[in-house]
Amino acid sequence: MTATIGTEDLVTRLRAHSRSYHDQHPFHVRMNAGTLSPEQIRGWVANRFYYQENIPLKDAAILSRCPDPAVRRRWIRRITDHDGTAPGQGGIEAWLRLGEAAGLSREEILDHRHLVPGVRFAVDAYVTFARTRPWVESVASSLTELFAPDLMAERLLAFERYYGWIEPSGLAYFRDRLHQAPRDSEHALEVVTTHCLSEQDQSAAVDALSFKCDVLWSMMDAIDRAFTA
Numbered sequence: 001m002t003a004t005i006g007t008e009d010l011v012t013r014l015r016a017h018s019r020s021y022h023d024q025h026p027f028h029v030r031m032n033a034g035t036l037s038p039e040q041i042r043g044w045v046a047n048r049f050y051y052q053e054n055i056p057l058k059d060a061a062i063l064s065r066c067p068d069p070a071v072r073r074r075w076i077r078r079i080t081d082h083d084g085t086a087p088g089q090g091g092i093e094a095w096l097r098l099g100e101a102a103g104l105s106r107e108e109i110l111d112h113r114h115l116v117p118g119v120r121f122a123v124d125a126y127v128t129f130a131r132t133r134p135w136v137e138s139v140a141s142s143l144t145e146l147f148a149p150d151l152m153a154e155r156l157l158a159f160e161r162y163y164g165w166i167e168p169s170g171l172a173y174f175r176d177r178l179h180q181a182p183r184d185s186e187h188a189l190e191v192v193t194t195h196c197l198s199e200q201d202q203s204a205a206v207d208a209l210s211f212k213c214d215v216l217w218s219m220m221d222a223i224d225r226a227f228t229a
């Protein structure tokens with residue numbers, strides 16, 4: 001028989017990954033300290049768009065592998081948050097508006113001309129993970145969102161304070177995520193703690209979160225290398 005281990009332990013192990021979250025990446029540290037140039041901010045926005053575009057594909061992959069209607073009913077909300085329910089709505093559109101507010105054209109964001117190989121590889125690896133790993137592991141990999149709200153709040157303050165050349169209406173994406181991310185991560189944590197009862201399943205969940213921290217970190221490394229002289 002496989003031993004059952006307390007969920008408190010699991011939550012502690014998962015939360016400990018805040019230490020490898022991308023908020024501590026030197027590029028983010030410089031962003032929040034207000035020392036990035038407009039070109040560097042634009043490079044980050046254009047590259048992060050590839051992540052934004054792929055999040056709904058990743059969530060659709062999770063839905064396609066999840067046998068539980070109750071989980072699917074809540075998880076599907078993530079897709080409509082990003083895609084909206086009509087043209088001109090949703091998070092992907094909000095990110096495009098952030099790009100425009102920062103001086104990029106829609107066209108140059110959508111055609112990926114600024115996308116660097118390392119970001120493409122990291123994001124594609126995240127989507128492939130969701131398509132190939134057990135669905136609960138993919139849910140666990142989304143738990144970086146436990147750590148996202150603090151970074152979003154810090155980023156909002158930094159953008160308002162240091163990057164006044166960005167049209168303030170372009171920051172709506174970050175404001176929306178401030179309440180979406182806690183709602184989403186609370187659900188993901190509920191799924192993981194309900195389904196991962198054996199040491200083996202709990203370790204797989206922790207490994208999935210570790211993999212995701214690496215995805216985010218690799219994206220930042222690639223952006224930093226491409227846009228820092």
Ligand SMILES: O=C(O)c1cc(C(=O)O)c2c(n1)C(=O)C(=O)c1cc(C(=O)O)[nH]c1-2
Pocket residue numbers: 055141142143144145147148151177
């Ligand atoms: O700007 C960020 O630092 C950040 C981080 C993360 C994250 O921690 O995965 C997400 C987002 N933003 C985000 O906007 C978003 O929609 C999102 C979805 C997910 C996910 O894994 O399902 N993470 C994140």
